[in-house]
Amino acid sequence: MTEIWQGLVRAIELIVTLDAEVIEITWRSLTISVIATVLASVLCLPLGALVHFRRFRGKRLLISLVQTLYSVPTVVIGLLVFILLSRSGPLGGLNLLFTPAAMVVGQVVLIIPILLGLTISALSSVDRTIADTARSLGASGPQTAVLVLTEARFAVTAAVIMAFGRAISEVGIAIMVGGNIRGFTRVLTTAISLETSRGDVELSMALGLILLLIALAVNLTLNRIQR
Amino acid sequence: MTEIWQGLVRAIELIVTLDAEVIEITWRSLTISVIATVLASVLCLPLGALVHFRRFRGKRLLISLVQTLYSVPTVVIGLLVFILLSRSGPLGGLNLLFTPAAMVVGQVVLIIPILLGLTISALSSVDRTIADTARSLGASGPQTAVLVLTEARFAVTAAVIMAFGRAISEVGIAIMVGGNIRGFTRVLTTAISLETSRGDVELSMALGLILLLIALAVNLTLNRIQR
Amino acid sequence: GAETPVLEPKARLKLATTTSLYDTGLWGHLETLFEKKYGVELDILYAGTGKALELGRRGDVDVLAVHDLPSEERFIADGYGVKRVPFAYNYFIIVGPSADPAGIKGLSPEAAFIKVKETSGAFVSRGDDSGTHAKEKAIWKAAGLDYEMVRQSGQWYIEAGSGMGPTLMMASEKRAYTLTDIGTFLAYKGKLDLVPLVDKGETLLNVYAAIAVNPEKVKGVNYDMANNLIGFLTSTGIQKLIGDYGVKEYGTPLFSAYSDEVEQ
Amino acid sequence: MPLIETNDLCQRYDGRHILRNINLSIEAGEVLALIGPTGAGKTTLLRLLALLDTPTSGAIFFDGANVAGSPRFRLEMRRRMAFVLQKPMAFNASVYDNVASGLRWRGLGRAEVRDQVERVLEMIGLSADRNRNARTLSGGEMQRVAIARAIALDPEVLLLDEPTANLDPVSARRTEELLAAVIRQRSATVILSTHDLAQGQRLADRIGVLINGEIPQIGTSRDIFVSPGSREVAEFVGVENILDGTVLSSAEDVVTVDIGGGLIEAVSDVAVGQRVSVCVRPENVTLALSRLSSSARNSFTGKVTWLSSAGPLARVHVDCGFPLVALVTRRSAADLDLHIGRQVYVTFKASATHVIRTERDS
Amino acid sequence: MPLIETNDLCQRYDGRHILRNINLSIEAGEVLALIGPTGAGKTTLLRLLALLDTPTSGAIFFDGANVAGSPRFRLEMRRRMAFVLQKPMAFNASVYDNVASGLRWRGLGRAEVRDQVERVLEMIGLSADRNRNARTLSGGEMQRVAIARAIALDPEVLLLDEPTANLDPVSARRTEELLAAVIRQRSATVILSTHDLAQGQRLADRIGVLINGEIPQIGTSRDIFVSPGSREVAEFVGVENILDGTVLSSAEDVVTVDIGGGLIEAVSDVAVGQRVSVCVRPENVTLALSRLSSSARNSFTGKVTWLSSAGPLARVHVDCGFPLVALVTRRSAADLDLHIGRQVYVTFKASATHVIRTERDS
Numbered sequence A, B: 001m002t003e004i005w006q007g008l009v010r011a012i013e014l015i016v017t018l019d020a021e022v023i024e025i026t027w028r029s030l031t032i033s034v035i036a037t038v039l040a041s042v043l044c045l046p047l048g049a050l051v052h053f054r055r056f057r058g059k060r061l062l063i064s065l066v067q068t069l070y071s072v073p074t075v076v077i078g079l080l081v082f083i084l085l086s087r088s089g090p091l092g093g094l095n096l097l098f099t100p101a102a103m104v105v106g107q108v109v110l111i112i113p114i115l116l117g118l119t120i121s122a123l124s125s126v127d128r129t130i131a132d133t134a135r136s137l138g139a140s141g142p143q144t145a146v147l148v149l150t151e152a153r154f155a156v157t158a159a160v161i162m163a164f165g166r167a168i169s170e171v172g173i174a175i176m177v178g179g180n181i182r183g184f185t186r187v188l189t190t191a192i193s194l195e196t197s198r199g200d201v202e203l204s205m206a207l208g209l210i211l212l213l214i215a216l217a218v219n220l221t222l223n224r225i226q227r
Numbered sequence C: 001g002a003e004t005p006v007l008e009p010k011a012r013l014k015l016a017t018t019t020s021l022y023d024t025g026l027w028g029h030l031e032t033l034f035e036k037k038y039g040v041e042l043d044i045l046y047a048g049t050g051k052a053l054e055l056g057r058r059g060d061v062d063v064l065a066v067h068d069l070p071s072e073e074r075f076i077a078d079g080y081g082v083k084r085v086p087f088a089y090n091y092f093i094i095v096g097p098s099a100d101p102a103g104i105k106g107l108s109p110e111a112a113f114i115k116v117k118e119t120s121g122a123f124v125s126r127g128d129d130s131g132t133h134a135k136e137k138a139i140w141k142a143a144g145l146d147y148e149m150v151r152q153s154g155q156w157y158i159e160a161g162s163g164m165g166p167t168l169m170m171a172s173e174k175r176a177y178t179l180t181d182i183g184t185f186l187a188y189k190g191k192l193d194l195v196p197l198v199d200k201g202e203t204l205l206n207v208y209a210a211i212a213v214n215p216e217k218v219k220g221v222n223y224d225m226a227n228n229l230i231g232f233l234t235s236t237g238i239q240k241l242i243g244d245y246g247v248k249e250y251g252t253p254l255f256s257a258y259s260d261e262v263e264q
Numbered sequence D, E: 001m002p003l004i005e006t007n008d009l010c011q012r013y014d015g016r017h018i019l020r021n022i023n024l025s026i027e028a029g030e031v032l033a034l035i036g037p038t039g040a041g042k043t044t045l046l047r048l049l050a051l052l053d054t055p056t057s058g059a060i061f062f063d064g065a066n067v068a069g070s071p072r073f074r075l076e077m078r079r080r081m082a083f084v085l086q087k088p089m090a091f092n093a094s095v096y097d098n099v100a101s102g103l104r105w106r107g108l109g110r111a112e113v114r115d116q117v118e119r120v121l122e123m124i125g126l127s128a129d130r131n132r133n134a135r136t137l138s139g140g141e142m143q144r145v146a147i148a149r150a151i152a153l154d155p156e157v158l159l160l161d162e163p164t165a166n167l168d169p170v171s172a173r174r175t176e177e178l179l180a181a182v183i184r185q186r187s188a189t190v191i192l193s194t195h196d197l198a199q200g201q202r203l204a205d206r207i208g209v210l211i212n213g214e215i216p217q218i219g220t221s222r223d224i225f226v227s228p229g230s231r232e233v234a235e236f237v238g239v240e241n242i243l244d245g246t247v248l249s250s251a252e253d254v255v256t257v258d259i260g261g262g263l264i265e266a267v268s269d270v271a272v273g274q275r276v277s278v279c280v281r282p283e284n285v286t287l288a289l290s291r292l293s294s295s296a297r298n299s300f301t302g303k304v305t306w307l308s309s310a311g312p313l314a315r316v317h318v319d320c321g322f323p324l325v326a327l328v329t330r331r332s333a334a335d336l337d338l339h340i341g342r343q344v345y346v347t348f349k350a351s352a353t354h355v356i357r358t359e360r361d362s
């Protein structure tokens, strides 16, 4: 148990002394995951609304499939993106492998199902009458969608928070397609896993705590915006 | 891209030939994650209802904290549970480290925040009038909670599916506290990560596909029950 | 047909082994033989040398199979290990793009490292304090360079902070050089654009040793069975098996039996 | 050309027929009230007219065009109407934003929106509450906001589903006056459903009775109230005396109907032997203490069985061999010293009856 | 001992006073109707009585015990009541399960639940719909299910928030009869809020008028309708003629009030100089074509300014120097050949007026 305590002390130490490498890694974690979350949200909120409002055959199945993708292990996504971006892969020419951009791509792929599924679920918890009322007052499809998303803002924010949490805490993709290169693609989770494999439990705990702190900051910000 | 295709062929092969080791690993993955999900649900559904229905200071903050825990990397949870269960740790006497039971513990810890957060969010999307109506008809606190959970069954099921997906797809905890021991604690994700590190991309993809298939089966089952 | 998660600690022996050894599949082979012979359940955990030693210190495993001499010696000096028993060895190799832009083919390991650094040919390091990483540091030292200085000396030196497999993949993608154990390289060969360039030299020697965790220092470990395992590994039959392992799959043996070799 | 026309409109849910062959034709500027019992299909019909749902079969023509067009076209049509739903639902925003929503969706400028919203809030008496979250309004306040949201749009067609159902009489009267003003000022076409027959009478040019998914009668309020076309309509519009019988004889447009407990003379031209229902509105039944010599062709002796008050009137149930209800002023009731058991003379004119042909006993 | 008593009950939301010092005392078996305009606080009060909310200050006593006890105690109390909310909300389950819910929560056996539910469904006329999902019911059907859910519990106290607001007149009448039956059979104590004054009159023993969070008057329907205690109450209960003035002289309990446009004699004992409002119910105003010699002390000449129909009656607005509304039967209206501009003689008795002291002009 001392390790946990020491981890805490170490975390405070790292934060107080503004350890340059830790700051750099933390900042990189934050940027990559925020960008991934924003991109995925821009994609999934309208898409979720589309799925929710359109009636079509196989909708239930589609939702089940999306929910199934909650279970894709990050390593598998990492592998897929790796194959895609590797020199011999179809997008090898972009030279994205082992760059932060590749990590963003991987995280976007990872959180799309989560955001999509939770957005649909958030929307379907809004009383149908709200959408009817909007349409009866002349709202177009997209206008209705925006209104209903606004009505579901609590749940939609929760979905975004969940997606962000998933993105910033995952490690499989970050290692596979980022490569955990010091000073370039190393982020908090890959650093933690490196320290763990080195047997440095305290530093791992400290980095974990820092990760939680920035997640808290992001959540509080999002919750403030939501209101 | 050929790897993906080959992975698919390999997956079909493994399934058709009923490869004994694959079946064993798959079954273990499923059992561990189902048990973890059930345990966490039994804990979080009532707890979520309690948080939702009770008014207290700092409720918003509590929810933010729970949401923050979405971001705990599995490695950190793995470490914590490891420290707890390690021979020299406080629960070392239980001799649970590197057993499936330890993996269940770790997964329960991992998905508790998710289940709790999504349950609260599911409950708060149910019209307040439902709870009022129930109470006005003489429902006790727990009875009201059960009713409202039933009313939110779509969202609650989605929460359970999300938690299950998170549990079955995580690898950090499984490796840290399970140890990926062949024939004892090896599950799909740890096998995938082993095969990946061994360079067997096709087998990784195949195992990933199998994982998705059982996730789909579980989701369809849950969605059926929900109706 | 899953295992019941009920534990009988007496009937289990926990071994932490280094990843490079595990990934070759050698342990899969030995496990059944050992289990049959002693009627014990052998739980094999693979981890980097650093982590494996940490597991030993905590008493979470009974016996170790690792390959980093300095840390092994420290482990024993601290009283956690009883004795270091080498049971196999092979050589690390330096691999790089077949075009060999730095022109290191056939050089000594030290000379090759210096050449790579001077021509700023990219080099990918494990950077994870594994046995392989320790060996890399040892080579830099033997070449008369300060590792910290090398590490900070520019873009050409890439710290992957990953396992051997990902490090090889990265080297291949980046057309860079790297130091690797032979087993992992052979396993990945088909996916790599890399060829072995340096495979000879004293410093490349890679010795695998088994250490039983000291029951005096760490309570509750299965010392007797650990000794059985060490005895098993060094028995003639198994030593022969180790020396032949890999021929079937890779066409060349991956290890040499330690009994064949003179003391280091 | 009628502004709105429906052609054999049908709606089914889960195999149940909710609406059956509805053929409506509504002129621009007309006010139509739909009345009918719970579950008759009023809301279903209004939702179809508001283009919120699509019918199982049949067509709706708006301004001559079939509305079963592209979503874009339907939106365009929908923007010419406004629909106040039966269950008023507040958007989780201020009262102001609620009322502004439709205008904003139409892309109006900030200033325009403000002017219009303020004007409507003033009109509907909710100016002071403009910044409150609409979710905290009481049921009646919310109903008014819902109406405000709709009339702020100056729609060509205003659809209202029971617009005063949640209001107290004073607010209901105010809202009704407001609606009357909107109807007059803007010459909007209005279709409203209501439970309140009197409201239909007051606001509408025509009344359609919707029963069981069909419209058995549509016409002026006089038509409906005085000459209901069927027994169901008669029952629904509150004709309390419906006497079933068979025509015994007929002479000079006056028939004699045998209703079992007595004979009734009624103005009608139905044939002898026809089964009919004779409707007598309670307010046309006169009570007296002595047998009056009057022109009334129907005169009976009866006993008061029940008395109840209905606002300024008293409802008197009399048994004259068959049950009959009379509506008299409370003053008359006092003058006649009515009480249960009192014997009274009951008269009503043959011309104050309305005869409906019935096929079967009911 | 009263069954329910409230003591200076106050409720504030966001700093606004919604209820102010409500002191009620309700006997077991009594039926109390709360009437009042939208936003008056009826729902707020009923929610407090149903123990759904806790008051900002003040206390509620149920059967002598203060209900501000432990949650367990409040649940116990709550199980002796049933509350039908204003916005009927279906549980997402069958009609049967909806009605059964309260019984199941009380731990009743399967058979008992079935018997009771079937009986109530029968009573309320929804037996055929027992297996439908309650979410697909129409507004009115749902309202009936909500009532069924409550009366299935055989509660000691039945609280109803506008129980017939969503019903058509026929269903409303049926529901009202049902409620009347429940009241009679089970001798339950009933507190209901309603917009429909006549409903309050029909069902309740006493009526409480709730205006602006206060109860200015509580009493029998006669008290409220004939002698409203304040100008607001008079306005709210639909006294259409409220004439403000000052008492000029007083003799033998008859006062002469100067209302600006004329002098009115009214039965009252207020002092000379007092500002008063004189209420005259429209049905007590008589119209004639020639000046009648009658005992009526108030007699004026006026011109008809507006005519409208109110069910079987006609509402006639007359200008006699001050505006006055009269309610006459449609037959009288026809006999008098009333039309806008027609000159009529207007009379009403001094004893048909009701005088309210007012402090200030309003």
Ligand SMILES: Nc1ncnc2c1ncn2[C@@H]1O[C@H](COP(=O)(O)OP(=O)(O)OP(=O)(O)O)[C@@H](O)[C@H]1O
Residues within 6 Å of the ligand: D013, D014, D018, D036, D037, D038, D039, D040, D041, D042, D043, D044, D045, D086, E136, E137, E138, E139, E140, E141, E166, E168
């Ligand atoms: N979406 C639906 N699915 C199934 N049945 C429905 C649906 N909508 C309406 N119904 C049924 O159609 C019938 C007519 O409903 P509708 O709401 O149109 O009645 P209404 O005349 O408006 O009644 P009310 O006066 O109670 O509002 C009802 O029996 C109702 O249960």
Ligand SMILES: Nc1ncnc2c1ncn2[C@@H]1O[C@H](COP(=O)(O)OP(=O)(O)OP(=O)(O)O)[C@@H](O)[C@H]1O
Residues within 6 Å of the ligand: D136, D137, D138, D139, D140, D141, D166, D168, E013, E014, E018, E036, E037, E038, E039, E040, E041, E042, E043, E044, E045, E086
């Ligand atoms: N939770 C709340 N928060 C803020 N204000 C509220 C809340 N509940 C009620 N109010 C306000 O209290 C006042 C009284 O509301 P209430 O619902 O009791 O009125 P009511 O008499 O039932 O009206 P109606 O006849 O329209 O149902 C209203 O102005 C309403 O806006």
Ligand SMILES: [Mg+2]
Residues within 6 Å of the ligand: D042, D043, D044, D086, D161, E138, E139
């Ligand atoms: Mg309706």
Ligand SMILES: [Mg+2]
Residues within 6 Å of the ligand: D138, D139, E042, E043, E044, E086, E161
């Ligand atoms: Mg109310």
